[in-house]
Amino acid sequence: MSINTSTACHKDSTKHINIIPVCMYSCIxxxxxxxxxxxxxxxxxHTKSRSQTIVYMTNLAIADVLLILTLPMRIYYHLGFSGLPQWLCDGLGLVLKANMYGSIFLLTSxxxxxxxxxxxxxxxxxxxxxxxAPLVCLGIWMLTFGASLPIYLSRRQVSHERCFDNLPVYATLPMVVLPTLLLGFWIPLVIMLICSWHLxxxxRLSTVAQTDLVDSKKIQKMIATSLLVFLLSFLPYHTTLLLLSLYRENIPCPMLAAYRYSLMVAxxxxxxxxxVYYFTTDTFRNVGVRAVWRMFPLNSRSSENRVPNNN
Incomplete structure (x- = not known):
């Protein structure tokens, strides 16, 4: 079914250079x-002054570095070289997908x-x-790699393997794609939207937002930037994943190409x-907890003497 589609749409990457993937993955x-x-x-x-947010961002940076370390083999493959063992292709694909969803959960956190x-x-x-926060990060690492293992193991049984040009056959199964879309994208997106609305x-309700103490425009830009990064990065991939699951019996070649490009975008x-690191650390480190606490009208009058210092 979809494997035949993959074969029909596939251009042998071991005989010519695929310039777009090479340039994109090299830049990334x-x-x-x-x-x-x-x-x-x-x-x-800055370990002495680490906040909970910094813990999440540290893990996010580690996840991003691990994902990036899988890309040189993709560049090698799209340069037209052959000889990569299939177990290596599958293993690198596992690391990439696990860290992609790790990034989603960490951004949400x-x-x-x-x-x-x-x-x-x-x-x-x-x-x-x-x-x-450290326990939450540990749980995210266990969840993302644990959930990705079935995909890796299922590919052991798929024929006509073409390394990084494979279709996500297992991931487009109805019993897999729906939980993936719901838990891996839509619920995190809803959480981010709700949290952004509250921020x-x-x-807008703060008593100091109109003063120089808090740069409200900068904070709003930070919030908008976080949402924009999330949507630009992961909406195309999950949209194409849904379309592949709907047309998995007869996938059009343009849809297969769209999936590959959406993975590059992710x-x-x-x-x-x-x-996100820049806006978060710069804004909240400069504003400080005292200013944030005073952003609420009631609090600005009732708690002059008690301000937490664990943010």
Whole structure:
């Protein structure tokens, strides 16, 4: 079925250079690696003042670096070279997909953590929950790689393998694609939208947003940037994944090409994530908890003496 479609649409990558994948993956590898390694150096050099958000961003940078390290083999393959063992292709594909969904969950965690810090700054329960950020990250790593293993194992039984030009046969099964879309994209997107709405609302209700103490426009730009990065990176991939599942018995060649390009766009997230790092660390580090706490009219009058310092 879809394997035959893959064969009909496939152009043998071992005989010529696929210039677009080579250029895209090369750009992502170089720029993304520089940006994320720079971010990791910054994060690890500020271990004494690490907030929960920094914990999530550190793990996000690590996930991005791991994804980027799988791209040189894709460049090698699209340059027209042959000889890559199928187990290596499948293993690198597993690492790429696991870290892609790890990035999605970590971006969602950053948004949720930021929302909790602003909305409930004095709640002991919330602050104690935020301190479990390392455990949340560990759970994300276990979930993403554990959920990706069935895909890796299922490909052992698929014939006509073509390394990185394979169709996501297992991932487009109805019993797989629906949980993937729901848990791996739509629920995180809804959480990010709700958290962003609460943050924007908090800014608009603040008593200091009109002063120089808080740069409300910059915070709103940060919120919009986070959402835009998420949508630009992952909406095309999950849209094409849904279309592939609907037409999996007879997939048109343009749809197969769209899937491959959407995967490149998803990988480009590793370059866009440092933009999120910049806005988050720069804005919230400069604003500080005292300013955020005073953004609420009631709090600005009732708690002059007690300000948490664990953000």
């Amino acid at each position: 590898s170089i720029v993304g690696l520089i940006f994320n390694l720079t971010a990791l150096v910054f994060f690890f050099s 950053i948004s949720f953590d930021r929302c909790m810090a602003v909305t409930f700054p004095m709640s002991t329960c919330v602050q104690e929950g935020r301190k479990k 924007v609302r908090a800014i 990988c480009f997230n590793t370059v866009l994530d440092p933009i």
